[in-house]
Amino acid sequence: MITKDARILLVDDLNLIRRMLRQCLDEMGFKYIEDATDGNEAIFKLSKARSKGVPFDLLFLDWNMPNKTGIEVVEYCRASELFKDLPIIMVTAEAEKKNVLRALMNGANDYIVKPVSADILRAKLDHINEQLKKKVG
Amino acid sequence: MHSKRLSRQFKKSFGVTTPARVSVKNQSKLTESLSNFCAMIEEEYQRMEVEIAGANSNFDQSNRLFDAVVNSLGQGFLLFGTDLICLPFASKTCRDLLECHPPGKTISEVLKIPPEEVEFFVSWCRMLFDERIKFEDLAALGPSQFIHSDVRRVVQLEYKPCRGGDGKIWSIVMIATDKTSEFAARKEAEELEDHVKLIMNILRNKNRFRQFVAEMRRMIDELDRMSWNEDDFATSKRLLHTMKGLSSAFGLAKLKSSCHQAETVLCDLADRDSQIQHLKAVSISLQFEFDSLLESNREILGDIARPESKREIDTTVLYNFLHAIASASSKDEIARAYRHQILSISMRKLFADYDAYISDLAAQLGKKVEPIRFVGEDPSVVEEEIRPLLSTLPQLFANTLDHGIEPVEERLAAGKPPAGVIEVGFHQVKGTLRISIRDDGKGIDVTSLRKKFESEGQAKFAREASDQEIINKIFDHGVSTAKFISEVSGRGVGMSAVKDDVLKLGGEINVQSRVGIGTTITIELPMELPMNEKAAG
Numbered sequence: 001m002i003t004k005d006a007r008i009l010l011v012d013d014l015n016l017i018r019r020m021l022r023q024c025l026d027e028m029g030f031k032y033i034e035d036a037t038d039g040n041e042a043i044f045k046l047s048k049a050r051s052k053g054v055p056f057d058l059l060f061l062d063w064n065m066p067n068k069t070g071i072e073v074v075e076y077c078r079a080s081e082l083f084k085d086l087p088i089i090m091v092t093a094e095a096e097k098k099n100v101l102r103a104l105m106n107g108a109n110d111y112i113v114k115p116v117s118a119d120i121l122r123a124k125l126d127h128i129n130e131q132l133k134k135k136v137g
Numbered sequence: 138m139h140s141k142r143l144s145r146q147f148k149k150s151f152g153v154t155t156p157a158r159v160s161v162k163n164q165s166k167l168t169e170s171l172s173n174f175c176a177m178i179e180e181e182y183q184r185m186e187v188e189i190a191g192a193n194s195n196f197d198q199s200n201r202l203f204d205a206v207v208n209s210l211g212q213g214f215l216l217f218g219t220d221l222i223c224l225p226f227a228s229k230t231c232r233d234l235l236e237c238h239p240p241g242k243t244i245s246e247v248l249k250i251p252p253e254e255v256e257f258f259v260s261w262c263r264m265l266f267d268e269r270i271k272f273e274d275l276a277a278l279g280p281s282q283f284i285h286s287d288v289r290r291v292v293q294l295e296y297k298p299c300r301g302g303d304g305k306i307w308s309i310v311m312i313a314t315d316k317t318s319e320f321a322a323r324k325e326a327e328e329l330e331d332h333v334k335l336i337m338n339i340l341r342n343k344n345r346f347r348q349f350v351a352e353m354r355r356m357i358d359e360l361d362r363m364s365w366n367e368d369d370f371a372t373s374k375r376l377l378h379t380m381k382g383l384s385s386a387f388g389l390a391k392l393k394s395s396c397h398q399a400e401t402v403l404c405d406l407a408d409r410d411s412q413i414q415h416l417k418a419v420s421i422s423l424q425f426e427f428d429s430l431l432e433s434n435r436e437i438l439g440d441i442a443r444p445e446s447k448r449e450i451d452t453t454v455l456y457n458f459l460h461a462i463a464s465a466s467s468k469d470e471i472a473r474a475y476r477h478q479i480l481s482i483s484m485r486k487l488f489a490d491y492d493a494y495i496s497d498l499a500a501q502l503g504k505k506v507e508p509i510r511f512v513g514e515d516p517s518v519v520e521e522e523i524r525p526l527l528s529t530l531p532q533l534f535a536n537t538l539d540h541g542i543e544p545v546e547e548r549l550a551a552g553k554p555p556a557g558v559i560e561v562g563f564h565q566v567k568g569t570l571r572i573s574i575r576d577d578g579k580g581i582d583v584t585s586l587r588k589k590f591e592s593e594g595q596a597k598f599a600r601e602a603s604d605q606e607i608i609n610k611i612f613d614h615g616v617s618t619a620k621f622i623s624e625v626s627g628r629g630v631g632m633s634a635v636k637d638d639v640l641k642l643g644g645e646i647n648v649q650s651r652v653g654i655g656t657t658i659t660i661e662l663p664m665e666l667p668m669n670e671k672a673a674g
Binding site for chain 2: 109
């Protein structure tokens with residue numbers, strides 16, 4: 001379950017998008033939010049948090065980034081024992097339909113289209129929680 | 138009801154409700170009872186038949202009504218199940234919109250999904266039924282248009298879930314809607330708007346348009362006369378590029394894309410012969426396109442489009458000039474007055490004419506830019522004398538917008554205001570006019586240019602040249618920092634064309650740039666300025 005105490009990692013090379021997401025999440029009452037600017041940094045931060053015993057509970061992932069693309073991060077997570085169940089939401093532009101679909105097929109949990117609003121974000125998180133409940137049940 | 142009546146009759150006849158054991162004492166009574174009962178059953182049977190027929194006809198009627206409604210909507214409806222095969226229901230319009238009768242076919246067959254994409258498409262369909270992600274969100278990622286064999290047809294596709302009692306999706310409705318006329322109407326409206334914009338633009342800048350017409354004719358002629366050595370090839374590329382910029386400045390979208398296309402083909406052709414042939418064809422078709430454009434707008438444009446040079450002059454200007462003639466003491470003085478009062482025009486005014494072009498171009502590139510800011514003096518010049526500079530300005534601004542000014546997101550992230558700033562300053566010193574054009578964009582990335590030269594086999598230069606030497610290379614043919622060729626600039630023609638035009642005027646051009654801060658282009662032109670003459674006189 002993703003509660004208000006969830007630890008969230010925002011991955012996007014553009015500061016503006018991270019700020020936008022952070023603002024939405026702040027509004028919704030989330031307290032633990034961290035940033036990463038590319039795929040490599042994201043994977044590093046995920047592993048580090050895990051080894052410290054404070055793993056992330058949710059990942060927001062941009063598609064187009066230097067070094068490692070969003071889909072490579074999804075593939076990495078799904079193939080790894082540690083992160084195979086980590087909820088991942090792709091953050092995408094309108095035009096990237098096919099790529100988003102590919103990411104979903106590779107195991108991303110959902111997607112949101114930029115610009116992000118708190119309402120849409122809330123609906124997405126509710127849906128992911130429902131899915132998680134089903135999985136546990 | 139009826140069965141109750143039957144059982145009553147049964148009881149009356151046999152004295153019991155169930156026919157398990159019926160003892161009969163009188164045979165004739167039994168026969169009578171049985172025949173009564175048979176008649177009763179017969180009657181009941183007929184009644185039921187009538188009822189069933191009635192129900193059937195009701196059902197038929199509502200079925201027909203449903204069909205009529207579905208078919209009259211003019212939309213293609215079809216249903217497909219978890220096996221992705223279309224169910225035996227589809228509206229008639231499917232034949233027209235989807236060009237087939239879907240029942241029994243797979244949905245990927247109906248939508249003519251290319252073989253290499255079928256697997257992808259099928260996974261999408263499967264995910265729709267799974268509902269791991271909300272149906273609407275996932276449906277939005279599927280094909281939203283049917284590729285009709287008649288390319289003018291626009292057929293939009295929508296998907297809706299059909300749920301069973303358990304809430305699970307058992308089939309999906311696909312709705313195909315013909316949006317051709319809506320699309321055409323919108324396109325027509327856009328074209329009309331463009332046309333109005335074009336006319337407004339021309340009327341606002343009559344003199345500029347007149348020049349444009351003359352320039353275009355000159356360049357089309359020049360293209361036609363190319364004799365084909367290496368220089369001519371570069372010149373043709375430059376001409377097409379400049380024509381593209383000029384057309385774009387006036388919002389002539391079609392002409393602009395023709396030039397762009399011609400340029401693309403020219404760059405792709407490998408051998409000289411086919412290049413020459415291509416250019417001959419291009420100059421003829423551009424000539425034709427340009428003439429028909431002027432012809433179709435002749436009523437509105439009137440004299441503006443005539444090739445001979447004309448110019449509008451304020452009556453007050455004329456009176457002042459007459460006054461100057463009347464009080465002149467020498468021929469020289471009259472010549473000076475003519476030059477100063479009739480021919481000269483404010484530099485700021487000339488540059489401000491490009492504001493509409495700049496903001497339009499910025500919008501096309503998804504960027505924002507403020508109207509040109511002017512600093513320093515406002516010298517007057519004789520327009521004719523700096524015409525080559527004026528015709529090269531669109532190219533210069535296109536480069537600034539394309540490579541210099543960043544997209545809004547990037548600017549905000551860098552702590553800059555969302556709209557880019559272009560500042561133009563004029564300064565005159567001793568027969569020289571200095572024009573500086575400064576932008577607050579991302580500057581020229583020397584490191585990536587160095588890498589580019591290195592990868593192009595100029596390793597020594599890449600290693601040893603100073604930053605300024607590297608930056609100066611933007612004026613060379615074939616150098617562009619753009620990662621891909623946009624319609625605006627980026628073929629490595631832009632800045633070299635600007636330099637050529639400045640050199641033609643006997644001037645000099647220099648560039649200074651700082652990464653993250655911006656770029657300044659400085660142009661120095663030798664010039665007898667009318668204002669100076671007046672000051673001297």
